[in-house]
Amino acid sequence: MSNVSNTTPAPSPVLPPAGAGAMRATPPPPIGQTEPYTSEWDRTEAARAGQSPWLRNRRRAARDRFVEAGFPGTRVEDWRFTNIAPIAESRFTLAAPRPITRGDLAAWTFAGAAAELVFVNGHYVPALSVTGGLPAGVVAGPLAAALAADGPARQAFGAVVPSPLSTFPALNTAFFAEGAFVLLPPHTVLEGPIHLLFVTTADARAVETAMTHPRVLIVAGEDSQARIVESYAGTTGATYFTNALTEVSLGAHAVVEHCRVQRESEAAFHVGLVHVDGARSSTFTSHAFALGGALVRNEIAAVMNGEGMECTLNGLYLATGGQLIDNHTTIDHATPHCSSHEVYKGVLGGRARGVFNGKIIVRPDAQKTDAKQTNRALLLSDDAVIDTKPQLEIFANDVKCTHGAAIGQLDDDAVFYLRSRAIGEADARTMLIHAFAGEVLDRVGLAAVREPLRAELTARLSAVLAPAGGRP
Amino acid sequence: MLEIRNLKVRGGGKDILKGISLSVGAGEVHAIMGPNGSGKSTLARVLSGHPGYEVTGGEILFKGRNLLEMEPEERAREGVFMAFQYPVEIPGVNNAYFLKAALNAVRKHRGLPELDAMEFMALVREKMKVLEIDAAFLNRPVNEGFSGGEKKRNEIFQMAVLEPALAVLDETDSGLDIDALRIVSNGVNAMRSPDRSTIVVTHYQRLLNYIVPDFVHVLAGGLIVRSAGKELAHELEAKGYGWIEAGLTDQPAGA
Ligand SMILES: Nc1ncnc2c1ncn2[C@@H]1O[C@H](COP(=O)(O)OP(=O)(O)OP(=O)(O)O)[C@@H](O)[C@H]1O
Ligand SMILES: [Mg+2]
Numbered sequence: 001m002s003n004v005s006n007t008t009p010a011p012s013p014v015l016p017p018a019g020a021g022a023m024r025a026t027p028p029p030p031i032g033q034t035e036p037y038t039s040e041w042d043r044t045e046a047a048r049a050g051q052s053p054w055l056r057n058r059r060r061a062a063r064d065r066f067v068e069a070g071f072p073g074t075r076v077e078d079w080r081f082t083n084i085a086p087i088a089e090s091r092f093t094l095a096a097p098r099p100i101t102r103g104d105l106a107a108w109t110f111a112g113a114a115a116e117l118v119f120v121n122g123h124y125v126p127a128l129s130v131t132g133g134l135p136a137g138v139v140a141g142p143l144a145a146a147l148a149a150d151g152p153a154r155q156a157f158g159a160v161v162p163s164p165l166s167t168f169p170a171l172n173t174a175f176f177a178e179g180a181f182v183l184l185p186p187h188t189v190l191e192g193p194i195h196l197l198f199v200t201t202a203d204a205r206a207v208e209t210a211m212t213h214p215r216v217l218i219v220a221g222e223d224s225q226a227r228i229v230e231s232y233a234g235t236t237g238a239t240y241f242t243n244a245l246t247e248v249s250l251g252a253h254a255v256v257e258h259c260r261v262q263r264e265s266e267a268a269f270h271v272g273l274v275h276v277d278g279a280r281s282s283t284f285t286s287h288a289f290a291l292g293g294a295l296v297r298n299e300i301a302a303v304m305n306g307e308g309m310e311c312t313l314n315g316l317y318l319a320t321g322g323q324l325i326d327n328h329t330t331i332d333h334a335t336p337h338c339s340s341h342e343v344y345k346g347v348l349g350g351r352a353r354g355v356f357n358g359k360i361i362v363r364p365d366a367q368k369t370d371a372k373q374t375n376r377a378l379l380l381s382d383d384a385v386i387d388t389k390p391q392l393e394i395f396a397n398d399v400k401c402t403h404g405a406a407i408g409q410l411d412d413d414a415v416f417y418l419r420s421r422a423i424g425e426a427d428a429r430t431m432l433i434h435a436f437a438g439e440v441l442d443r444v445g446l447a448a449v450r451e452p453l454r455a456e457l458t459a460r461l462s463a464v465l466a467p468a469g470g471r472p
Numbered sequence: 473m474l475e476i477r478n479l480k481v482r483g484g485g486k487d488i489l490k491g492i493s494l495s496v497g498a499g500e501v502h503a504i505m506g507p508n509g510s511g512k513s514t515l516a517r518v519l520s521g522h523p524g525y526e527v528t529g530g531e532i533l534f535k536g537r538n539l540l541e542m543e544p545e546e547r548a549r550e551g552v553f554m555a556f557q558y559p560v561e562i563p564g565v566n567n568a569y570f571l572k573a574a575l576n577a578v579r580k581h582r583g584l585p586e587l588d589a590m591e592f593m594a595l596v597r598e599k600m601k602v603l604e605i606d607a608a609f610l611n612r613p614v615n616e617g618f619s620g621g622e623k624k625r626n627e628i629f630q631m632a633v634l635e636p637a638l639a640v641l642d643e644t645d646s647g648l649d650i651d652a653l654r655i656v657s658n659g660v661n662a663m664r665s666p667d668r669s670t671i672v673v674t675h676y677q678r679l680l681n682y683i684v685p686d687f688v689h690v691l692a693g694g695l696i697v698r699s700a701g702k703e704l705a706h707e708l709e710a711k712g713y714g715w716i717e718a719g720l721t722d723q724p725a726g727a
Contacts (some may be wrong), residue, residue, distance in 0.1 A: 301638075416523065420548055421548055421577075422545050422581070422634070423574055424571075424577065427573065431570075436564060468527070
């Protein structure tokens, strides 16, 4: 494996305010067309007669903002490696509800959840959801209802995602019909996880291609603790588009472990954005598993807005065939004495493409920052490609900031060592790949989530390793 | 057991072994000594099937079969075991899992039933006692974060579990303090048997006080330049390699 490891580069001169999007000179022209989206918006807006003026205004403004922003092409630095033409040039219709049973969900649910909210084609399905076991004061329920009245959900809505909204958050805000609202009152500790399951079911023969825009709002009060799992899944082989947006705000000393399990259909488009804002001494841990989808863009952006915050981003992505999985992460050290720890790993076979872009910003007064980033990818075939870039923007001088990348094949010495101990070559490779991926999985605290995922990973890794995608 | 005839090996574009012949009978212990860079590890690696070398001449027969035609895993299943001079760290694979897979691969090849977790643990505990290995060790990733001595001890532990017919120990003594050396040597001696052969690569006579060889060979410049009984090791310790190498090679003397 080739290895790069170094520390802080020289500071760059321009600095956007905390939480804001990057500044651009004249932006390159957008690609594709917004019209299919706006006409779908106009078509479906009539059916939303019951929505509050507050919501209507937000959604209409987001629609306009989307038209203004357009779809970014590959000339936009943040989208250099990921061509979203298939999304920008297609016509999607808002997914219609479809009947589904609890049994259909079996592969995606977790035992021991404190609450499980199930969304099918963007619609909340109470009959499939389990919410009875939550302690008093804890809210985990449908977002639309929570937004109906002026209250904590409205206060939190859009509070963490930077404005002006960029393309996909704007699209989500314009179109979202439903989502999840999780509220943890101060000092509550939730043992079992809250599971938010977003499923798209589609008829593989359908003429129209469905889209959903799931929205998740998580508000963790002071000194609260919870584990939240978001799952995205869909009918095998179906083509559809998921554009999910999650906002997490952590009060002082709050501890949130956030697990995102993306196992969409192999033909799906998935854009998944997570924005996090943490107050003093809060702890945010993310485990992001990207396993499915044909064209996938994940973004996690965490702003460390209080001293002593800790942020951990673990990521594992697995791609084979012609999959493209793009991970953009941003950790914004906006205050002193925060630490961040990031490990992203990818396993790529077939003609798969991976992108990892890990941005770390250390603001001028964020002294005593401790930031560590590791990015590793295994390329299991000659045609698999990874584009990877650390992006350190450091404006404080008393900081510890390291990043390392290792991209390549399996360690030949390790393969030989195992073979010299009677283990066949294919088994040796499988063992090493599992070990590589398993390290990310092992960090998931909850066995009830971790172990079913391990089984799924094993199955998926054997698909990546299948002769068509593997090396001899 | 092992018959090496006029073996010539290239690695990294240069000739490393230049015509080695060595015959190791069943139950024998052979020591191979020689200066740094003389080709000792190359010989060990070629025996275990390391893909980084090209055999340009000669042959190796193991139990009468052409060893060079076998894949590394096949050699291991047939009973070749090399204790690495520099054991490889394998993060994420724990010792128990690894060793069980290895042992069952060997057993399967030998027509023995595979061991389940319980049977495996029973067998392994026995061997751990001999090598004074801590129970926690089984759950640690293979060699990761091990000290030099722990890695070497792990090699011999693996050997004890896999029970090879031919063991090649490449500088298993380096990195061991005197107590560890005694433990490891005991482990090796406990396995001495009329149908197991051992090749011990070392720089020092000290190891050979514990694992007493039947023959000592000096490898220098890719050739075996001298073979004799165990007293040769004492002579080498006292005089260095210079007196043997003089006139044979331009390598600097001493190890
Ligand atoms: N795969 C390889 N590619 C290139 N050169 C090699 C390779 N393996 C060994 N060599 C070289 O061949 C020579 C013999 O190496 P080898 O490791 O066999 O020596 P050694 O006798 O074991 O030495 P030491 O006592 O230091 O362990 C050295 O010069 C070494 O650098
Ligand atoms: Mg050596």
